[in-house]
Amino acid sequence: MTTPAPRWAVLDGRRVPHEHATVHSSDLGLRRGFAVFEAFRVEQSVPLFLEDRLARLECSADAVGLPLPRGSDGVAADVRALVAANGPGMTGAHVLLTGGRSDDGVTFRAPTTVVTTLEVGPRATAPKGARLIAQQHTRQFPEAKTTNYLTLMRLASAMHAAGAIDVLYHDGVQVTECARSALAIVHDGTLVTRREGVLASVSMKQLLVVARKRMRVEERAITLEELRAADEVLSTGAVRGVAPIVAIDGRPVGDGAVGPHAQALFRAFGARVDGYVAARRE
Secondary structure (H helix, E strand, C coil), X not given: CCCCCCCEEEECCEEXXXXXXXXXXXXXXXXXXXEEEEEEEEECCEECCHHHHHHHHHHHHHHHCCCCCCHXXXXXXXXXHHXXXXXXXXXXXXXXXXXXCCCCCCCCCCCEEEEEECCCCCCCCCCCCEEEEEEECCCCCCCCCECCCXXXXXXXXXXXXXXXXXXXXXXXXXXXXXXXCEEEEEECCEEEECCCCCCCCHHHHHHHHHHCCCCEEEECCEEHHHHHHCCEEEEEECCCEEEEEEEECCEECCCCCCCHXXXXXXXXXXXXXXXXXXXXXX
């Protein structure tokens, strides 16, 4: 019987066994939700779009007032150490920055950085239609990727019952974003996605690069009325990449099938990921 390879993590810059990558019971990330994070794929030992991930981590930390020990260069070193320790079979990484231990539940002394492996399946080779459910909700700090996912967790049972992959947030008039992904619509050949008042999406940023070579792109607010009239809807995320949305709250998007723009953008996004990996392996 083959012994499983050890799984490693990096805790405050130190390599430790995965099961030892823990925080204290007084940690502000655990007690107060005072924490930000990043999660992303690793392909052929290359962390995808790491530069953008670390830049967003810095922005998230700054938005909530959480210092980033050793800066983004230190986190980058932790990620590379994690990849080297776990070998070529590693498929994803999770970077967590918490407020660290606190004596009074409010005052923080030294933030904690925990970098662990993330198990994700292979990247899809063909676009597959997905579903969303909608919920009126406004995130407290939309520009920060915090660990506060209470609304998503409260709706997890309803989401799974609907066969949905995510929850789409709106304010009653305008669409904002999904709980774990960015959103875009296609109307009359134009790709529209929101830029203000939402989390800056690394995957959407990469998608827009390839989309601008193929179609008109607008970055602006999207109304619920526009969403319902859209020819196509798609979401982007670190794990799923480009996901064509074929139904929202059980109502079909367009004709309820994966549209031609989503198919083309799925392929173009995949090619961009392949190019990123190839360039860094060289």
